[in-house]
Amino acid sequence: METLRQIGDALLKADSIAVLSHVRPDGDAIGSAVALGQVLSQLGKQVTVLNEDGVPAALEFLPGVSMVKRPSDLESPLVVDVTLILDTASEQRAGDEVWATFADRGVLINLDHHVSNPGYGDLNFIAAKAPATGEIVFDLIKEMDWPLDEISRYNIWAGISTDTGSFRYPSTTAHTFEVGAELVRGGVDVGEISQDLYESYPLRRIFVLRELLKELLISCDGKVASWKLKRAVINEHGVQPSDTEGLIDVIRSVDSVVIAVFFEEMEDGKIRVSARSKTPNADVGKICAEFGGGGHQLAAGTRMAGPIDEAAVRFLSSVEKVING
């Protein structure tokens, strides 16, 4: 593994740089890519920030995100000295279309905080203890003494804030708070960006929540909570995929709940199942694997055949075995 200075020096040597992050990008994927894309542009580099799925609507408020291109936006195959891939645990997670745009990707620099990242770059910096790639990007900029402007500050903030659940997850360190202090001193308006990140849900999210609560099922003495989002509700309210993001936390945050499950009826009639556990002993990854899905001990998912009520009964019967056994 390289040092941050070696990563920075390699970037300085390049004239043209592509900056990538993962498909279905979150705040840290977009934030870290735009922050570093901006800094490298200011240093006079020819920068192309590229994401398979582009900027999600919920992050369009961030300054500078118009620099993020989708593969279809490019007119000719990319030839660059360096490709910098951020927050992306495996090469494929950047997306097939992204990789297909390259005629020559040059030196691959892999900067990430995912512990599962095998270090697939030519140069690698994997800081598994960093709560967000945004924090590593900040450290790199400081290490190299590069200028940090408003666009970079807001995007680093977005990465750190979203990947730490607003400075709450166990991965948050004293250094994370120090970075927060420095970004605020530099001019980040905490109230404004927090409002944009966390208080700007469409009204239909509340209607979805209301419908979900009607279908709330508590079982196993309160240890299991689950709810169902039916097609009729999705159609009635014009629910977008991002509307339900994080709603499972509402039932996960009940003290007695060990496993929380979200069943969603897809357009094709299949049932999307998302499961969360509070303890490795109640391994939802294993339960989802029974149904052909995957994931980790604490967060996993699968797709099942409908109808939704029958899928829920079958899945929850496996959940109950784990809880009671």
Added chain:
Amino acid sequence: METLRQIGDALLKADSIAVLSHVRPDGDAIGSAVALGQVLSQLGKQVTVLNEDGVPAALEFLPGVSMVKRPSDLESPLVVDVTLILDTASEQRAGDEVWATFADRGVLINLDHHVSNPGYGDLNFIAAKAPATGEIVFDLIKEMDWPLDEISRYNIWAGISTDTGSFRYPSTTAHTFEVGAELVRGGVDVGEISQDLYESYPLRRIFVLRELLKELLISCDGKVASWKLKRAVINEHGVQPSDTEGLIDVIRSVDSVVIAVFFEEMEDGKIRVSARSKTPNADVGKICAEFGGGGHQLAAGTRMAGPIDEAAVRFLSSVEKVING
């Protein structure tokens, strides 16, 4: 107004100190009182931490909170050299029973961050720009170079974290993050305390949320969202005051919403009103003042005569004037 050092010196001169905070205490009321109660005890003072309503169930996990007494726990009238009142905008907000326990309250020291605090103490330190009284308590302890132990760290954290919505509200400053960094360096386990504060709700909170969503009212083109908690629901689910803490954020976080209002039917038939605004232009402090209440531009409250449906109509008509005017 005094300096922090003058406040600290006055506390040092006292042998016996009563530490008070407001009725229906939140994380900052309990956290700042226990943190400073603990520090003063360690300095050899005879400390009585007193709260009209005691420690809410949701905060019982905090270390050291067993030091908080209710007026009924005291066997004889209190005689102290100093009474330190924390996070309490007006003298009455400490509660009638609390004041009735005193035979002699000595010198009254008033330490607070509420801008509406008129400085009713003999000595006063009101830092309206501090996001939490917990942050002022931290600054006082640092200014005086008093030792900070685990109990104080966790309680200061609880105060700051809850009063800033986990480092998100506009009141959060670079200094707030610096305090966060120092508390984490000192040993606060961010993941653990965040789970205790934000992911350990009783199941009845979810049932309350379900009932509130049934009573959700959206008005003024989506700019105003309000809901009502009726006595029947409170009784049916055995709702505790702390169960509803923060639920208003569910409706406040809708993008179109400017003002969110929570109406709650109290045991005595009075209606407790909590209002939140996203902008100083829509000043909920002013609206609440119309009805005899108080607070800030962005967060305020009042009590009204029932019945709840009529109180809501009257209050919302003032809200609509502000929104449309």
